[in-house]
Amino acid sequence: MATVHPALAPYVRSLVAYDVAFDGSGIHIGMPSTELTWVLPLDEPLAVSWDAAPETRTSGWTSVSGLHTRAAAVHHGVRQRGIQLALTPAGARALWGVPAAALAGQLAELPDVDPGFGDLPTQLGERTTWRARLDLLEGALLQALRRHERPGPRPEVARAMALLTRGTPVADTAAEVGYSRRRLSTLVRDELGVAPKVYQRLARFGGAHARMRHAALTGGVSVAAVAAASGYADQAHLAREWAELAGCSPTEWVRREFPNVQATDRRAERG
Template sequence: MYREGPAPGIPGGVRWASVSRGDGPVRVLPDGCLDLLWSSRSGLLVAGPDRTAHLSRSVPGERWVGLRLPPGTGPAVFGVPADELRDRRVPLADLWGRAAADLVDRVAAEDGRGAGVTSGRAGGSPAASAFRRPSIAALLEEVALARLRAAGGPDPLGRAVAARLAAGATVAATAAEVGLGARALHRRSRLLFGYGPKTLARILRMRRALDLAGAGTPLAEVAALAGYADQAHLTREVKELAGVPPTRLLPPAA
């Protein structure tokens, strides 16, 4: 009961929506991103960058709408270094004060106007209905984009470092390409991503491996393509970051 799609105003951003079935925690894998979230039960929250999988617990029927910001973009939107939010879920009011209260009022008004959309009259799943309501997702994106512009845009270093590491470059090669020494890259990475480049590289490599495996590539081949020493190395890394082996994260075989 989850859907996602691009955030038109923020390159690399993702809008997503879900409705909880309440049948246990949902495993959210680390991705180097920060999210602006709205929950029908908890209100507006910020999800910081996780080092390992976060187990999200919701009540049955709880609706979520989120804006996932690409790696390195969140600090410019939220106004705090990413490492201050690492492994945390923080009420937006703690960061934005009165500006968050204004957004709460706007979201509440939009939620009230869209309440009938999730009744099933339009057909489809509750998550699909939540996603079709552009109001809340659009509001989150509108506010994030305004703050991003006011900050002068994201630090371009974040996009460059994340792109190189996602492509499989080593930390040393990435540091050389962006013109920073190892210590400077580590310090800037903590501010932009919440952790150092080695941790970000591990997380992005895991995501790349799971994408390959999800597309049907055998795990032994995935390990070679994603830069692991062997399949056992892949399994150990995924278990450390996700809490379960890769086979638990793949869709069931047809």
């Protein structure tokens, strides 16, 4: 994971340069979250579709997805190299000049969203080191920040998003920021493209996904433990959410994404 310039920190949650080898061609699951995803492949165009909807497949040198409630299928060959960024909703306005709502549920190429980035893939391909590529990308992002100079979400909406992310009930969030529940719902939809409860659902699922991924990278996974730490009523609740949002069970996700890791549930732990 690369260090993000301080001026970009409110807008870029993570920036990862990746070089991954696989046993063969396959599909990586792009998980729903409260972040917008931006991928810049280096060796070949990136093919992405919504899971179980191959007719939505797109292929390009820059892939952008807004907030979504179904998994994306990222098609890969034996090797993938590129740069992936996770943007905050405020980052969509600051770096692309559009609210996150404009991209909700969408798979797109960035030049269609902001033509100012049209030459970036070619320029990245011409660089021969990761340092040179990351420096180029940072410069392009800082230039975009100056180019757009658009205000972010109104402060009360940003405050509401923070409260929802922490699990504050929608009614309490509306009261905290001084809006009716209906007014809050309208403002959040206008900014994000999803209702407050959906955004809160994505936030909780994103936390579970991060915990599951961390557990898979550091040792065996207990689905029950992840469910408890992420605020789900029980393991079955998390399993239902995982199936709806990721398109498979938690244990299947671990098997597909981390084939050498053993995921357990209560039944397995009982023997």
